[in-house]
Structures are given as C-alpha cells and as structure tokens.
Amino acid sequence: MNTPHPGWAEAMRLAHALGAHATSHTTAEAVAGSESLPLAQSHGRILAADLRAAQPVPHVATAAMDGYAVAGEPPWDLEDAPLETPLEPGRARTIVTGGRVPAGASGVVRQEYTETAAAGAARIRLRADAPATELTPGRHIRPAGREAQAGDLLARAGDVLTPARVALAAICGFDATPVRRARTVALLLTGDEVVTSGMPAPGQVRDAFEVQLPHALARRGEEVVAVERIGDDRATTRETLARLTAQADAVVTTGGTARSAADHVRATLESTAGVRVVIPQLGMRPGHPTMLAVDERAGAPVPILALPGNPLAAMAAMRVVGSALLRGLTGRPAEAPLTVPVAVDLDGEKVDRLVPATPEGGVQEGGDDGPGAAEDSDEPRWRPRLHVAAHMMRGLADAQGWLVLPPHPVTAGERIPFLPLEE
Template structure:
C-alpha cells in the first residue's frame, strides 16, 4: 500500500501484556545483518569461478572474489622514518655523503630523508634537529646536541624495516570484503594493478499500490510516489546496483509472480507497501504463505522478521526466498518488505535494510552511536526512531513533551540533539530537515542524557 496513513502503521503496537511485538531495533539490526551475511556467503559460493580482474581505479565498492595477498614486502626496503643522518655506532660521526651505495662504516654518518634507502651497516637514524656539525681536518664531524633525548641513539631508531607493514604473501583482506579506499591503496603499494572481484551486488525494487501516481496532481484517495525517486539512490549510496524497478497494483497473484521473478533476478529484493494485515496487503500474505521458521536455516522460504518492536516501521518484514536461476541451483535471497508510509519505510530501511546490505556486501556490523539529548523527552510506548538535528543548528526548536531549554552536550565538542517536527509515519518533511536518527526509548530521558543515535547514510 502507499504512503497514506493506513492500517499498517496506525494499528496498536502493544499486545495485551503491554510489550512491543517483534524484535527491538537493535535485535532487528542483528538479525538483519546475519541474514545478509548468510546470503553473501551463499552468493560467493554460487559465483565461484565467475570473478574478473578489475583495475584498482575502478574497483571501489566491489567485493573481493579471493584473498588479497601482498606480492612483496611492504616496505620493500629498509628506509628512514625521519630527515636526518643514518649513523653507524656511537657519536661523533664523520659525514660520508660521497658514496651512497657503499656500506656505512662505524663512526660515520650519511644524510637521509624520510623514505630514503638505509645504507648497509647503519645502526639507526638521528634527527637533524638533535645534531650539530662542525668541520674538522677530515671533513665534517656530526655530534649530538646536549639536550637530545637518549632514546635517539637506540639501535634501529627511526628505521622502517622491510616487511614491517606486510610480508610477501600476507593476507591483506579475505575474500568477501568490500574494497574500500584504504584497501585499494594497500593493494597498490603491495604490488597489485588490478584485483579479482565478484559481480556487483544487485537489488530489485517492487513498488506496490493502486493509488500511487508518478506525476501530476493526485486525486482524493490517490498519492504521489515517494519511493522510486529516492530508494534507488539509497541503495546506490550503500554500494548496491539497482537491477530492476517493478511497479504493480494491489493484486495477490501479480504480487506473487513479481516477487518470484525479482528474487531470480537480483541479490536482494526491496518492496514497498502491502505489509499490513488487511485483505489488501498482499506482500505480507505472499511472504507468509510458504514461509518456514527463521530458526531453520536449511529451510527454503523463511520469515526472519514478521514485524518490528518500534515505530515508525512496525509492519516491516524480512524474509529469505530461494533463488533458482540458473536451473538446478538454489541460494537464499533476502526480501525486505517496507511499509507504504514513507517515513516508516525509511526508518525501517535505516534499521533493517542497512544491516542486510552491510552483511550482503561483507562489511562489519554497525555499532550504534550515542549523543546527548537536548531536552527532557517523555517515555515512548515503544522504541521510536525519529529524524533529529543538533540543537544549535538552524530552525525552530520543536515542542516535544514537557521539555526544558536545550542543554549543552556532555562533551565540549559535542552538540546535543533533539527531534525535528513533521515526523508522522506518512510524512517526509521531517527527514529533509534531520541530520541523523535518534532512538527514543520507553523511559523518560533527561536533558544531557546520552541516547542511541544513527547517522544519515547520504
């Protein structure tokens, strides 16, 4: 269903025992990451042998198809870590800059710069600022200043030994890791011109709802699309290639057919709408009709998350469906079913979707941050994810609960944060003003108290 406020996010989230149904936001992140990780391992196995070398300049964000090993020692020669003198033995030393390749004899010194080759026979490097020089009958004599630290003469001081960062053959990154800028740099300095990568991780979008219009002014009972113009960018920002966007109406047979088609087409499927519990919510019906338990990883279709113990985004679902293309193969594909209300969908995307995509791309699980609250906040009935901004940023301070004047952060360099306005599940305006997400707990929060925080991902 689309972004109108309908049953899927307005129904009560508390059962008779007053506890939220579905996993809490942090548990949902853990389940979602494990789901993405399982899919990533199955995908890597299915794609074994289909990797291709890609030049380093084009490999950012791609997934390693095999272990990345150093082709030679890094550094590949002993070098100086400072500008100064390579020395042999205790001071004083006679400056010997005439033959850079000759072994340095005891009692002699040779000028070196940072990164320069260390001469054979050197016992260490002394920084130029700790030395003095004077001519003598045999040339220039180098001595240590009286105020120089004794550690300056320790054996091996300021020397970068060959292989200190990596030895030839060391595994720099294991197969399945996404290639980050530092990892690409490490690949280059260890001898690689290209790296073997898997095909890009792909996503397919399924947008549902008879009432959704993609242009013009919608009539009463209709709404403008809020997803096709933003979700592809959210996915691309996470390093995912959008393989297909499919729009359908509210029809169960069409929904079943579309999900089956997209699961066979992409590595993850993201749908919008149809996750409530009315007769018109066909995504939920299709995902549950053949689903086994998440506790049985050997099962084919499984329901991992049936709903979330948070608002907005409570009717979010996460399932595993079997991909059976090419014929005779089978591997699990995550299906993330987002609610039709736009803020609810983006909140669920931030909690569940981000974790699934991290696992699928081989990234580490996210560790949520904390920030100080700018004012007193009332207890929520269930954990609530809200767009927020620093209290000192532009814009009016919203009225949230009983409230107190904005409090300074608990650390000098930190801003205190507060929710913005326009954060109903069917609204987008609040997220356009937010600079991150606060997780409001089910207890009162005092101004200055630290609470969970998730940054924006664009």
C-alpha cells in the first residue's frame, strides 16, 4: 500500500475525522439518546446538557475556620442561641469550619487567637499576639455565592465528567447528571504467546492489555461490551472481527499488526471487502505498526483501531490515535496541541518518538500554569523517563505525560510537542 504513513499530529486529525464521520451515520435516536445517571455512576461519561448551578454555592455564608462568630469589637460574651437568632454586638458563638454564620456576625476569629477574659466568665477576647487582621470585617467568612452564583455554567454539554466535575455537581446539590449514551467498544486481544496469569514460561508474555484497556476506555466515557481473546489464526481473526463489528460502535484490537505470517489482524483488514484502511501504519515510534480502518459493510461505519502487541507501543498509539478517535465518536472537538520545554539536550530521532516523561525534579502535581507547573508558578522542564522501549511499561507507570521527540536534535529549554498522560 502506497498511502503515506502519517505522523502523530496527522494521525490524530485523521482519527478524529473518522470518529466524527462514524457518529454522523449513527441513527438520530442514538445520537440524541441520553440518560440520567446517579453521580457515583457518572465518572467518565459525557455530559448531554450544560450543567448550571441551581442556587448560590455556598447557599449561605459559612465559616472558613474553627473558632467564634463575633459581632463588633472585643471582648465578647459567649452565648448559646438558636442559629436563626441574629448575633448582637459584643456577643460571640462557637462555630466550626463550614458552619453557617449567624446574621449580624462581623467576622470569625480563630479559637487559638482567643482567651478567656476573666476567670470563670463566659467572655472571650483576642490574645495579645493575635494579628490585627483577625478583626477585619468579613474575616474567615465564606460569603454565599462565592464559588458560584445561581445560573453559573459549571460544565458544558460534551465535557467529560471527571471526578472533580462530579464532586462539583454534588457540592451544587445535584444527585444525578444527564449523560450521553455511552459509545460501545469491543476488545479483541490476540497472540498465541500471551498468558493471563502466573509466571510466563520461555516464549510467553503476560497480558498487559485486559488489565488496563477497559479502564482506559471507561475513563473516556466508553462502554466495553466485549473482551475476546484469540490465538494467531487467520480464519478465527476474520470471523471474530466480523462478529465484534456487528455488536459495537468501535473495535480495538491488540497484536497482529506487523507483516509476518502470524500477523493476521493486518492481513484481515487489508484483504476484507468493505473494510477501508484509513491509516496503514504510523510515521512515529513506538506504535509504528498501528492501523486504523473502518468496516463499512453494514452501512453504519464501525472504526477498527488495531494496536501493536508491544505494551508501550500500543499505549502510545492509544494516546494518539485512540484518544482522537474517541473524541470524534463522542462529538467532542479535536484536542488542542501543547508544548513544554525540555530539561536536557536530546539527540535527533529517525521519526517523531513518543516518550513517557516527568517534570524536572521528579514527580509533582500539575498546577494552574500548565502541565506539571510547580508551586512557584515557574514552568518546569520535562525529562524523558528511563525504561521506555516498545515492550516496556515501567517508564509509563511513573510518567505524567508524553514528550514528542522530533527528528532533529533538541537543546535544553527548547519547546517541543507534549501530550498530557490522559486527555
């Protein structure tokens, strides 16, 4: 086949376009179909409608510290009164973080900055070493609506319900969310040499896909409806692929994509009438033997993503081609490109190479200023991990993203393309 081998960026474009094309052929009922799911079941699903705050959040003023709600200047007489009773000047009430602040309170003072005004008296005052800011009006009070006002847009239709978005929905009082019908995916895992338990014997390898691919798909809002495992047999491969494409919106396979006599996935996709190969292989490494095809025999196109059998190669291709395909299938826009500076000089590659990476200085959490931003807001430089050969998983297990190393030398500090670990 003389089709050029697309690089990672072009492969993402082609895969997204194929996903969107497949979605455009789905029945109107399926596209419009949605369901209301309890929050605990909605992680990873795609919102079917905008999510807006139904009331201010918080809906009442609350305390940001443990201590005392006070009114006016110290000292204050402690009282135990109903919450609905306004707090009068010169009085105070015990309050805990998150507790409702009574009307009339001028602020909240932290317990550690107070002391009893007189022995045995129910009166408190500020300690001499308390900062003057403790008496600033509104101190340690979270006003109603500080996080959101009624009607504020919390998440848009088409957004993935991440754990944080689900938590936000809960904070805003939702018990369920409207989500799109999950796109169904079938997995076909191939290879005579693959074993699923125990120590592999010489010539065998442990399966790395059934334990991770279903979870990777579920995080993207997909429903895995079948997982089948077959050996290296041409007739079985052809029959199983035909059956799986008839029962799912997309099919993902592992192994069998090289060009040896035992690579029956590639041979089947290239020789089956009604199956069109969109990407014959990738102009990147690892993941070079990846294929993307579409089964058009039943009218509604069913994408088939054929991943290599080497674990890191497969997950690199899944991050590039799989993520883009699933974005298209779920009606989400194409992923926006990112760049980051590298921490070290890097030799040029033969073709673009995806390498698991971490920020300089070790594993750290990402911040608001970009992937892996440090607490001082300085953008970190990224360093490739060790143990990143196509058959290895160790480097990816400790990574926080993927660097795309170009086919030319790179100097420390130079910006190169970057893909977050999970899109």
